[in-house]
Amino acid sequence: xxxxxHEVWKGSxxxxxxxxxxxxxxxxxxxxxxxxxxxxxxxxxxxxxxHLRHEFSSYNAGYAILVVTIVFTVYVLVxxxxxxxxxxxxxxxxxxxxxxxxxxxxxxxMEVGGRQTPSLQFPRxxxxxxxxxxxxxxYCDTCMxxxxxxxxxxxxxxxxxxxxxxxxxxxxxxxxxxxxxYFFCFVASSTLLCIYVFAISAFYIKVLxxxxxxxxxxxxxxxxxxxxxxxxxxxxxWFVGGLTGFHLYLISSNQTTYENFRYxxxxxxxxxxxGCLNNFLEVFCTKVKPSKNNFRAxxxxxxxxxxxxxxxxxxxxxxxxxxxxxxxxDMDIGGDLLKISQRHNIEDIEADIRSRGSDVPHxxxxxxxxxxxxxxxGPAVQPDTWHSSxxxxxxSWEIANEVVRTNSNVTESRSYATPKEAYQ
Numbered sequence: 396x397x398x399x400x401h402e403v404w405k406g407s408x409x410x411x412x413x414x415x416x417x418x419x420x421x422x423x424x425x426x427x428x429x430x431x432x433x434x435x436x437x438x439x440x441x442x443x444x445x446h447l448r449h450e451f452s453s454y455n456a457g458y459a460i461l462v463v464t465i466v467f468t469v470y471v472l473v474x475x476x477x478x479x480x481x482x483x484x485x486x487x488x489x490x491x492x493x494x495x496x497x498x499x500x501x502x503x504x505m506e507v508g509g510r511q512t513p514s515l516q517f518p519r520x521x522x523x524x525x526x527x528x529x530x531x532x533x534y535c536d537t538c539m540x541x542x543x544x545x546x547x548x549x550x551x552x553x554x555x556x557x558x559x560x561x562x563x564x565x566x567x568x569x570x571x572x573x574x575x576x577y578f579f580c581f582v583a584s585s586t587l588l589c590i591y592v593f594a595i596s597a598f599y600i601k602v603l604x605x606x607x608x609x610x611x612x613x614x615x616x617x618x619x620x621x622x623x624x625x626x627x628x629x630x631x632x633w634f635v636g637g638l639t640g641f642h643l644y645l646i647s648s649n650q651t652t653y654e655n656f657r658y659x660x661x662x663x664x665x666x667x668x669x670g671c672l673n674n675f676l677e678v679f680c681t682k683v684k685p686s687k688n689n690f691r692a693x694x695x696x697x698x699x700x701x702x703x704x705x706x707x708x709x710x711x712x713x714x715x716x717x718x719x720x721x722x723x724x725d726m727d728i729g730g731d732l733l734k735i736s737q738r739h740n741i742e743d744i745e746a747d748i749r750s751r752g753s754d755v756p757h758x759x760x761x762x763x764x765x766x767x768x769x770x771x772x773g774p775a776v777q778p779d780t781w782h783s784s785x786x787x788x789x790x791s792w793e794i795a796n797e798v799v800r801t802n803s804n805v806t807e808s809r810s811y812a813t814p815k816e817a818y819q
Contacts, residue, residue: 399413428566478578
């Protein structure tokens with residue numbers, strides 16, 4: 396049975412509802428974020444907003460506090476889910492490196508089978524033009540592709556993400572090109588929600604002071620929930636408020652968090668900055684690009700690739716292999732001929748010694764035996780024998796005569812068969 400893309404996905408993402416929802420590997424942290432939003436809002440509605448329903452007599456305006464709280468909280472949660480459950484801009488990984496980028500480098504050769512062959516080189520970077528300025532992009536070994544400009548590989552999700560900003564553990568997802576807008580709106584809305592809860596809680600303390608004609612301390616003791624919400628809102632405001640201000644600066648200068656932290660000290664020219672107004676329009680007023688991945692699609696078997704470049708390389712490899720086999724065959728043939736020549740030479744020597752055994756003194760038999768033993772390293776025959784047997788050959792062997800030893804009774808001469816040209 397064919398599998399779907401999300402079932403064989405090589406990244407670290409988690410999928411739900413048959414691949415309709417995609418999360419990062421730390422999706423459980425999203426539950427913590429939901430609790431940090433929902434629990435304070437529920438406490439606020441029960442212990443603060445409910446007591447203010449009749450505070451404004453005209454048209455029961457006090458109910459608006461409850462309605463605004465609930466609607467605004469739902470809006471924040473929707474932005475959170477849009478940030479967490481959608482594809483942030485994952486670049487589909489390749490199943491093989493881009494072959495058009497391969498090249499052979501003859502200067503950096505490698506020895507294979509005793510021969511120097513060109514090594515296969517792959518450029519790690521290449522330049523692309525962005526707004527008329529060359530920008531260097533890197534090759535990703537994991538995804539086997541050249542990353543588009545402003546793209547980076549997230550080590551947590553194990554994916555290359557377009558316009559990668561950062562991986563946010565609070566939303567359990569990477570922040571990239573397709574969800575950055577929702578992420579910023581979520582952070583900014585959370586900031587407004589903190590300010591709203593803090594302000595209404597402080598207002599409720601003021602109402603208690605006026606109704607009871609008491610001091611602020613007595614009012615705080617009467618509604619400890621309002622005090623806790625004020626403290627919680629104040630602390631949260633430092634985090635989400637500071638994050639909102641930082642991303643407002645990044646949007647105005649058309650930077651990402653990754654670029655700001657990594658290239659801040661390099662004083663590089665920001666080739667993506669098109670002015671403050673155009674930068675904001677780019678983030679909030681452009682159409683979100685569709686996802687490049689269909690996680691619910693069925694996996695299709697990869698068709699066999701056939702390009703002209705690999706065919707040429709295969710023919711070159713076959714030629715190199717044929718030449719190497721030819722050299723090895725020639726060496727084997729030469730070794731066989733040498734063994735055959737040694738065997739014939741030894742037989743001729745033994746026959747010659749037996750034929751001259753009556754003329755040679757007995758004490759020289761050991762010398763003949765030692766000569767026979769040493770001839771296994773370099774066969775010795777009579778010169779006439781060599782000229783008669785090998786002189787009619789192709790001329791690839793020549794005879795080197797050497798006088799080995801001479802005494803009063805016997806003078807022996809050796810003949811060596813030496814290669815004139817090694818394995819032509």
